[in-house]
Every structure is written in structure tokens, then in C-alpha cells.
Amino acid sequence: MVQNILISVCIILIFATLIAYIFNKLKQPPLLAYIITGIILGPMVLNIIQNTPDIRLLSEIGVAFLLFTVGINIDFKETKKFNKAIYLVPLINLIFGFLTFLICKNIFGINWIQSLYLSCIISFSSTVVVAKILIDNNEINSLHGKIAMIILLVEDLIAVIIMPLLKDITNFSIGVVGEVLLKVGILIVIAYILYKHIYPKLIKNLFGSQEGFFLLSVASAAIFILLSYLLNFSIAVGAFIGGLAISIFPYNINITHNISGLRNLFSMIFFVSLGLQLTFNFSANYYILLLILFIMIFLFKPIVHFIQIIWAGYGTRIATKISLELTQVSEFSLILAMQGFTLNHITNSQYSAIIVITAISMLITPYIMKYDNKIYNLFKPLFNKLNLENSKYFNRKINEYNNPPKQIKNHIILIGADTLGNAIQKVLAKYKEIPLIIVDYDPEKTKKLINKKINTICGDINFEETINILNIQTAKLAVITIPQFETTIKFLKTAKKINPKIKIYARANTEKEALKLYENGADFVIMPHILETNLLLEKITNLITKHEKESQFSKEMYINYLKEKIEEKNN
Secondary structure, X not given: OHHHHHHHHHHHHHHXXXXXXXXXXXXXXXXXXXXXXXXXXXXXXXXXXXXXXXXXXXHHHHHHHHHHHHHHXXXXXXXXXXXXXXXXXXXXXXXXXXXXXXXXXXXXXXXXXXXXXXXXHHHXXXXXXXXXXXXXXXXXXXXXXXXXXXXXXXXXXXXXXXXHHHHOHHHOOHXXXXXXXXXXXXXXXXXXXXXXXXXXXXXXXXXXXXXXXXXXXXXXXXHXXXXXXXXXXXXXXXXXXXXXXXXXXXXXXXXXXXXXXXXXXXXXHHHHHHHHOOOOOOOHHHHHHHHHHHHHHHHHHHHHHHHHHHHOOOHHHHHHHHHHHOOOOOHHHHHHHHHHHHOOOOOHHHHHHHHHHHHHHHHHXXXXXXXXXXXXXXXXXXXXXXXXXXXXXXXXXXXXXXXXXXXXXXXXXEEXXXXXHHHHHHHHOOOOOOOEXXXXXXXXXXXXXXXXXXXXXXXXXXXXXXXXXXXXXXXXXXXXXXXXXXXXXXXXXXXXXXXXXXXXXXXXXXXXXXXXXXXXXXOEEEXXXXXXXHHHHHHHHHHHHOXXXXXXXXXXXXXXXXXXXXXXXXX
């Protein structure tokens, strides 16, 4: 028996590695590769691996490790920085899902338990997929990226609560809810005791020992998996609470790194097991359900997100980006689907439809996010016609944070109130005779700056209205710190057209981007991982004090360096 499971795992590892390699070349999420691995190895294609109890056990461990690391990386401090309306988005999504439940139940004859599962499944979006794409696109720290991650965080928390409730849905009562809450409470109390009295001493003593710290990291997850099992509770939820117990420590990144290998191995088996259970049903009801799920996920879900982000006061561009980023099905939805199928709460046909629509949504998401600006420009005339940017609520939310200067010249424009922007602002604060305008699209950031009596505009530099306020024609210098290349180069071209004499210092993420910025008239380009921030600050200081003339030779040297680096990579 042990030999059989070992052989099965080896076959899964070989196929998963090969298919993941192909998907990586195609820039697709690896979990999609794992699902397809399961389809190929399962009864639909080769039929050489069965979804045995041993495979299911390993997949459960995978889910537990996955949720443990999700819990570890939750930053509750980050959640306090945004409009409170953002936290209502997942709850409204669930209401949206419940409406889907009613439609499915009354029109298509799906029973209420099946409909409840389906409504929960379509309501959640994928933290893994969205985070990966945002990181790859250097947008994880952008405003829309942060808001998207906060929404996903709240969704994950809701999903963790819902999972055990749905498990006992056939016996649902106040007593069942009370039992779930009691078990969660017990785990939280234990987590608090470990966090307060035990973990600090263990971490302090074992941090210097790589092996010891690794064992502590794995044991932390194991403790809560075991406790959940003893309480007859979801081990996945228990592992999540265990992750929360140590999320507050500064060593959480190290712990995540330590168990990442085990997490990746076992979670891979989980996603493969999903594919092993997949079968296609060619009945009319199957295709009707698939069509319903497609419409709800790719049409109604983005609309619901868009309306809520506008309501929160972040504008049409941000709302469009976030609504497109969240247009997919969550890994939690897959966990719920497997739970429902295992407990016979949903049918094999419904389970297959969920897996298929999940795969489609994860496949499409990278391309949707790649072309989100083009999609926004496509719908911009409609937004203008509906006057969404100037709606009473949105206008109030944004304009209450605006403090544009009346008359200004020979000033400096700082675009982006991020970490780099803050460093620049501190340097410029020494030269109060030089007027400064800061532009950022985060209302909370701009509010804080205005409270400090700093000229600040809450706006999007992609908009003509924002450009007009900046008085570019009389500006001395513009510094762009935001990581979005398309926005940077658009502003660069616009600013140079309005004022050819203006100096522009910009940020690039790659050598190709830096070279492109120089070709379009940038006077200095910083790449944080190559050129130190101090060099940019020195450059700004020299320009203000006229201490040093601009060196065209050094600029040419840097351009030649960029060309050499690009050529090296191409070869």
C-alpha cells in the first residue's frame, strides 16, 4: 500500500513538473498546470492515477499548509489604511451570490444546498493568482493592488468561517453555529497562549539554528492541524488560525520561507486531486450551469465590484482595474467544491463545471489584467456619458482631499506618495522657497499630506483634468516615483510637449523601460535595484542648489550601460 502511494506521488511529481514548466513558459499560473496534470493522469485521459483515500489525505495536508501560510502573511495593520467601505465588498458579493442561489433554485431546479455552495464559490476571487500577477507586473504596492489584496484578505477570512458551516449544512441550526464558534474560540485561545507565552521564547532561541527554526515552523502548523482533528473540526481552518497566531512576529517571512517547500508539494497534490475527479458531462443541464457560472463570474461579478469601488470613492480607473483583477474563482472555492463533492452536497456534474470554470477564469485573468488600461479606455466614453467621475458621492470623496495651489511657478511636481516619494519629500522640505505639488491617487495618503499643509492633489495623472491643475508649463522639475511604466511614459510625453524645458526624473523597473524613458526625453532614470535612491536625491538637491551642472556625459554612459545589459540578456 505504501509502495502504491509512493509510486503515485512520483508519477504526479514527474508530470506536474513537466506541465508546470510548459505553463511557466506560457506565463500561466502553476495551479492551473496542476489541475491539468490531474486531468491527464485521471480517468478522463490516461487513467493511471486514482483519487484514493491516500491521495485525498495528502491533498488535505496541502490545503492545511496553504491556509497556514495565508494566515501567516495577513497584515492587519495594512487593513486600517483604506476606506471602510472596502471591507463591505466581500459581504455584498455574498449577497450577490445569494441572488444567484435564488435564480438557480427557482429556475433550474437546483436544490438549496447546491445553490448555496455555488453562490459562495463564485463570490470569492483568487489571492494566489492575483498576488502573483500583481508582483510580476510590479503593481503589488500600487493603490489598486493594495485595495484588491485587502478585499481578497477579507474574502479569505469569510471563506474560512463559511467552510465548517457548510460542512454541517444538512444539520444546520443555532447549535451547529454555536459549536463551530466554540471550536474556533478554543483554537484562538490556544493560539493566543502560544503567541504570548511560548512562541517568543522558542523563536528567540531557535532563530539562529536553521534546522531548529524549520522544525518550529512545521510544528506550528502541525499543532493546529492536530488540535483541529481532535476537536473534529476542519484542519484547514485550524491551520489558518495557527498561521494568524504567528503572523504578528517579525519572523513570519522566515517561517513562510521555511515551510514553502512542504506547502508547494502538498498543495500541488491537492490541485492535482481536483483534476483527478474531473469528468465532463455532456448533458444540457451541465452546459446550462456552465453558462450561468460564466455569465455570473465574467459579467455580473465585475459590475458588482465596479459599483462598490466607485461607491467607496476611488474613481472609474481604479474601479475598472480592481474589478478586472478579481474576475476569477478562488482557490478557496476549489476547497469548498471538493468539500461539497466529498460530502455529496453537490453532484459530480456540478463539481466538474466548477473545476472547468475555475480553470477558464484563471487562464483568462493574466490577459485581462495585461490589457486593463485598454479595456478602461474602451469604456471611458460610457463612464463620461454616465458622469461617474463627477457623481455627487465620488466628487465629495475626492475633492475633500484636494488642496491645489492657486498660482504657482518654478515648482517641483512629485508624482507618487510612496516610500521613494516620501524620501524625496523630506529632502525638498529643506528648501521651503521651492514650491512643491504632490500628486497621488490614494485619498487617505493625500489627506495626511494636506493636514501637514502640503500642496496635494488627489488625482490620476492619466486624466487631463489632473494634468491641467499641475501648471506644467511653469514647472521646473517633475519626479515620477510610481512603478506603472505606461502611465509614466504617457506623462513624460505630455509634460515635454507642454514644457520642453522641464526636467523629468523617472523610475523604471527594467533596463528596457529605462532606455525607453531616455529615448522619450527623460533627464534621469532611477532603477531602485541598480541605482541607489540616494543618487536620485543628490540629483534633485544639485538641481535646486545649482551646485552642479547636469552631466550629459554621465547620461550617455548610463544609456550605453543599459544597451549593453539588454544585449547581454538577449544573447
